[in-house]
Amino acid sequence: MFTRFFFLLGITLLSNTCFSQERLVKGVVKDSLTKESISFCSIQIIHSSRGIQTDAGGRFQLLLSQKETPLTLIISAVGYETDTLLITLLKDEYEVLLRSTAKTLDEIIVTGVSKGTAINENPVAVQSISSKKIESTLESNIIDVLSKNSPGLNAVKTGPNISKPFIRGLGYNRVLTLYDGVRQEGQQWGDEHGIEVDAYGLEKAEVIKGPSSISFGSDALAGVISLFPYLPREKDGTVYTKITSEYQSNNGLFGNGFRVGYSDQKWLWALRGSSRLARNYTNALEGKVYNTGFDEKNFSALMGYSNQKGFTRLNFTFYNNNQGIPDGSRDSLTRKFTKQIAEGNLDDIKNRPIVSDEELSSYNLSTLHQHIQHIRVYSNNHYIIGAGDIDALIAFSQNVRQEYTHPTMPEQAGLNVRLNTVNYKVVYNNFKLSKLEYSFGVNGMLQNNKIKEATDFPIPNYDLSELSSFVYGHWKSNRWNVTSGLSFDIRNLKTEDLYTNLNPTTGFNQLASQNTMGAVLQQSSLVQTFTGFSASIGSTFRASEFVNFKFNIARGYRAPNIAEIASNGLDPGAHIVYVGNRDFVPETNLQQDVGITIESKSISASLSIFNNYVQHYIHLSQVVDADGNPIELVQGNKTFQYQQASAQLYGFEGTVNVSPKPLRGLSWRNAISLVYGNNTKKEFENKRTLGQYLPFIPPLKIVSSIHQEIKLKTKQKQLLNFSFEMDYSAAQDKFLALYQTETFTPHYTLFNLSAGTELEFHEKNKLQFQFQINNLFDEVYQSNLSRLKYFEYYSQSPNGRLGMFSMGRNMCVKVICSF
8 A cells, every 4th residue: 555655656746747848968977097987976966865876887867857957966986086067058968087086985875864965974983885895795694794894893693694783882683774774674682583685686785883763763772784785777778787606615605696677767677686505614623513504595676667856666575594503512522513313301412413424514404494584575765845855665574484493393393483564764855944954754663473383482472563753954064064863762562471381292382372271371461662762963074175073972762672571482593591571671872973084095094982871781691500500491502581781882993094196006904993891780890701891792803904906908998906804803801701601702813815807898798706715824713703602512622612613714706797
């Protein structure tokens, strides 16, 4: 119904367009020195939200009415100085020459603000990651790719294909992930519940570091990761195709993706698909790490219509992943991995059979695995109305998670939940009052979670509704930009009684009704309402052509998630028994940010310092008995209980990039990030590892790399690139040792080497080849953010090393063909 409404709205607006004579303005954007075309430049009409991009050949077309001219276009591209172009009635074809520069401050960011805004006008710490960076960073999943390119963004990992984003030490439901503006709703409360997107189909990503609850409501307390899928922008009536293939040697990953797109002045469509298949990964200490393989497939489709007043786009995505569930069980002497073949008391954890070499090397997944499916159907709409414009989104998503954890009954799911979500958002932009520009709107969601046939029930059935209303203002004068916003949020949560009893045939628990013989009330119903407000005010000051200052203070809000309030049971895929607390209140935070960016022709540098106070901070703590031993309410699965406290997180991120002009194509890039996290409860003051430090805090991290690009004058345009990278993680001695929740993590350094080439046979036909070696010296290491580090059944081992270790040397090859 909503989709039909927005589509008809678009058609109605089209029919009301004036019948004045139209003209087609064409142009091409080139490098002022080399005269080579610049692909995918951003072209914005001044004093308007309308914008386009140049195509792969640097060309653009713009359909205008006679009454719209003269007008000015703002043309920007990463690595070039922003320029303007005056369109007059006397000329229909233009050539724009941009000057190369190290500057990136003028890059346009669209996440978390009322409309597209340049980085240098946005007071929050925000970063854009281009498709070129995404394609050239060879990692196992998209969150690892982004964390490699954005200091301050890290990932809590459960193997190579499951990474949960953490921003400045905060994660889970505090980091909101958007896909084309749609909230990622896929049971984020789970430790091993990753992000369900097609990495091959992305055009770019944006990362906001800091409270963003104003624009997005609850769950953006720490920040936002916004993923943008490929969108045809050429508008030349030609079908464009890109095919991607990659192979990674460590786990034998085969990845293949395609995208096909078409657009003209009114219509566009696109099809995207991918598959990724991997077996168990390897490291030098353990050999092949059992049950870490996966089989992931994606498909998506897009159809859109546009005119001078705006556009309507209809989208569909389908994600399907079969994922191994590692548990770390192994033989006590040989340290070879073992596998579960029995249930309950018949399962002798310390005497399981050893996994054969054939099983370790196979692409076939164990019967103990996860099956996750995620469907999205949504419509994005944007139309000019009066002096402003309106953005409207309506989306439906369904997430189905099945975790198969019974070796004696492989078809019986341990966990089986289905989550339906409707998201909506309506925003009116560009309401002006003197020098002030306002946006206001509402967004929210409706959710229904249903437990299907299973044997473990960590969370109950529930219904959730959320509504957020907000206003956002922007004032600009000379060198100053000031932004401010305010929002109010309300969330209603209702759960059902959850009764279980013992299935006499299988011996497992099953869902039951209140009147069923032997029924036990595992979780009682509840009805709760959470309210909160968010606010922010920030400013940027352009001290000179090269120096920008940023200041921002923001208050965020997050309602507790379903697991934190109402969990009481085993999540079999996480190997954790969760225990919630119904007395929790919403988290709120107050964060201050100060930043400076310096950009010249050869050097760019940035520094962002933050201080974040979190009230009612919710975290997990392991449950132990009187002797300090972990309590296992379910054999082989540790028990964690949610706690609430106050916390402070503070730290910084910095970058220094050098591109010496005499050494054409050479760049030296450096990034550093550091965050401290403390529990500020009085009882933990000066207790250090025994309660003062927060869990899952990343250590000092330094990434330094040298890149060289060489343009060859051959019959085909050819570009060579070489890169050498050092990735250093310091030891983490500020960890939560209380109740054996975490342990000390030593420092490690990884070295990566890459080389590639790009051949352009025609402006539409390109072939890219990328070769990379990650962990060049086959370092054996554990990240303190790896959950596999704690998958261990013994208190000591013959080699003195406990838990599972991360991936060893990995040689990667990627080929991209565009035509």
